[in-house]
Amino acid sequence: MAMYTVDVYSGSSDSIIRDPHADGVIVKATQGTGYVNPRCNHQWDLAGSLGKKRGLYHYAGGGNPVAEAQFFISNIKNYVGKGILILDWESYENSAWGNTNWARQFVDEVHRLTGVWPLIYVQESALWQVANCANSCGAWVAKYASMTWGSWTLPGMNVSSGAFKFLTGWQFTGGDMDRSIFYLDAASWDKLANPEGTKTPDLPAAKPNPAPTPIKPAPSATNWVDSLGDRWVEEHGTFTTNQRINLRWGARVSSSLIGTLPAGAVVKYDAYSRHGDYVWLRQPRSNGQFGYLVCRNAYTDEPYGSFK
The missing domain is CATH 2.30.30.40 (SH3 Domains)
Structure with missing residues (x-):
């Protein structure tokens, strides 16, 4: 049994969520300790209204991993147990890229707060960076045949799971929309989202860290x-x-x-x-x-x- 999904962020069209091929929708929730997707609730609710399985991901900023995990969970705590949780581990805007301990600290804190082990999204060539999470977390691996593969048909290629026993998911396109296949049925998805021992996090609602006043030109500036x-x-x-x-x-x-x-x-x-x-x-x-x-x-x- 397998499920096909899309993943979305603040700039994604609702039409991606509505795509009839998608059994599930994974929504960007937070990034670093200073960003919350302003359309997260809307995208989450829309996916739910269409009867799709749901997930939420945090994009690693590379700051303090415990603080980032707390920021993520504080902002989505009302959804814990209702969708799978995911750490998005990429190089762009991630100052800790290459740090093999960062993801481990993040997932440990998420588990401490919620009782849930998040999946880890990572490109195939960087699986080694998150290998020490393999005993606890599932792997959602990105590998594309091309950036113009605008189809729900799986490309014929092999994808490594690295130190992980198997692939939980494979993101196989990244052009017009991010398409993935998860090797799960609906019950398995729900089990990842709400395993035995899941708990409601006792954290205050978080707000983005206040930033210094943005640089603005003085009236007399050249x-x-x-x-x-x-x-x-x-x-x-x-x-x-x-x-x-x-x-x-x-x-x-x-x-x-x-x-x-x-x-x-x-x-x-x-x-x-x-x-x-x-x-x-x-x-x-x-x-x-x-x-x-x-x-x-x-x-x-x-x-x-x-x-x-």
Whole structure:
């Protein structure tokens, strides 16, 4: 027996949830300790109204894993026991990527709070990073035949489960929508969501950590548009990173890398720009050159450090 699912986030169309091929819907709930999906309740309720099995996932930000687990559970505690819980372990915006102990600490805290072992979503090539969770958690592995595989037909390919005894789920597309197959029937899904010993977490409702006031231009600030069409605002200050951040020769994630700054690095900057997914800082360097780094998420304003 198998079930097909979709997973959604704040930018997903309701039509993905309504897709008749999907037996289940997995909803992004939180990220880090500063973001809550504003459409989580709506997406959860819509899936339930359509009779679909449900799940909730937390996207790892790479901060304190215990704090992230508490933030996740605090925000979805009324749904514990009603849907499967999942840790989304990816490299993007995850400062702990490569840390083989982070996921273990996260899932242990979720289990302590709820009695539920979450599944772990991870790309096949990174299964080694979460191998020490294999004795407790199931694996939901991402591996695509291509990014244009817009079909519910499974591609003919092998997928490793790494240290896990078997695959619980396989995400086989990531283009027009994320399609997955879970090797579960409805009763098995419910058992993962609500195993014996599940408990209601005794945690206060959480709110995103307050962020420093977003950088905004002063009325008299000098500003300009660069050759890429991005507007910059002159502002002189100091930024201290709270995680690893790439320093680049341009204000694009595709720009050449100068190096990777560790947590605690201090950067003097002279301008900022909000474009794409981030707020960028410009670092003056020798010989009239500049380095560029991200300082916060442009959508949630979650900072990646502190400002002076």
